Amino acid sequence: MKIYHNQLDNTLRQGFKPVWLVFGDEPWQKDNSLAAIKNNAKSQGFSEIIRFSSDTAFDWQQLLDEYQSLSLFASQRIIEVELTTVKVGDAGNKALLALAERLTQDINSGHVPQDVIFIFHGAKLDAASANRKWFKSLTQLGCYLPLYDIELKLMPQWLNNQARQLKLNISPELNALLIELFEGNLLALAQELDKLVLLFGSQTISVEQAEQLIIKQAKFNPFQVIEVLLRGDCAKCITMLDQLQQEGMAPAQLIWVFHKEINQLYAMLNQLAQGESIANIYKQYRIWDKRKPLYQHALTHIKLDNVKRAMMRIADIDLLSKTSSEFNIFILLADLCITLYHGEKTAAFSLNYG
Incomplete structure (x- = not known):
């Protein structure tokens, strides 16, 4: 299943999924997505996180071994895999396809593996990688979350949603100012909102007050x-x-x-x-x-x-x-x-x- 960032919360509420694939280059959405998935899993009793990074020396067999092993510390585990490159090579292709096949077999046999969650994440996928058999197989077992830059015309809505969640009271004028100053740098804008919450709480923030505190951190490519x-x-x-x-x-x-x-x-x-x-x-x-x-x-x-x-x-x-x-x-x-x-x-x- 393929979803987008604004659908993540609703998807998490729909129930357990053994595989999450989070890929993209926008840092705020990636951090937010990974945190939301892990926090949801922890609320369901997944207390242990095992992390792997697929560098050039990575042994892909470790993923299958970890899935099939029993944990010494917790009955429910999150296995997090950071793909340092989407080009996983022949060994990675074979191991990931074998993992997808093993998960599929367990599900089809009625032994749904609800004690393990896999989270794969990395940079933006190219079309060739997204069409690999292992990736499609894992997507069918869980959720693929591609992350894209938020378009400028959608930024006011995003900013208002964030402010609402933080119980931050910002005017339309301040909304426009923040977007102008932080365009292209969502992570810095989110951090600035957190700072405004600490300083002002739920009281209305004037443009003049904000201008004295905000440092321009727009980033472009x-x-x-x-x-x-x-x-x-x-x-x-x-x-x-x-x-x-x-x-x-x-x-x-x-x-x-x-x-x-x-x-x-x-x-x-x-x-x-x-x-x-x-x-x-x-x-x-x-x-x-x-x-x-x-x-x-x-x-x-x-x-x-x-x-x-x-x-x-x-x-x-x-x-x-x-x-x-x-x-x-x-x-x-x-x-x-x-x-x-x-x-x-x-x-x-x-x-x-x-």
Whole structure:
């Protein structure tokens, strides 16, 4: 069974499940999910936790041995397995498939193993790993919980839900401020809410009071910058680039992502100009449904001539990043964002800001 984070509490109330698979890169949701699963298990008498980490020297047979052994300390055990990589190798594939088959046999024989809970967790799964037989078999026995970043438009609702659970009284203005300051860093935002509870309890917190305490901890990644760029919010892109510079992001990472996206936009606009349907273009470039509105906006508002200008500029920026230390690459990338939408204005200006 596959569920999402907002379905976890209801799923836990539905009864025992021998296997939980928690995978994703968003740290707050991962910590929250693992804690919720373990706390629920502990309330049912699972007092012992056995932890494994699948490093390169890991003996996968230990999982089968642990499952089949009797505990010396508790009758009910949580066996937690951190997958340091989703590429578990042949030994991991065989062992996990054998474990799934053994669990299935026990369930089918009427001996439901309600004295052991397996929790597997790790980074975001790629499509190939999620389609492996062992993973599908374990998912059928329990719950797969993929964790995704919360979209910006859903953040106000998430924040209000968290505040309600903490009995924290925040105004819509403070809600908006917190989202602006902590966008992309859910873990830091959750910690900030805990701090506000300690300081203010259930009393109403004004924006002025919060501003005196809150430190800006927004965190972004290159792909989030691209999403904002596709939406056409150049000012937000520049803010995000500034934040990434302060965090010490390597310019090469950003240049690669910008280069890839601009080349794709050029190809897509060319195909549109030649009469290709937008539906076929989305299919060709594997644009997910939730990202189609982003590309719809970009392909409608970005001119082919401006993409050509941006392609020349990203090539120059790449060269400058490798041959000169006199240029602030983040300023040049800000220029690139503006060029995509307003290239007719930036065309007259050189990248040489020195």
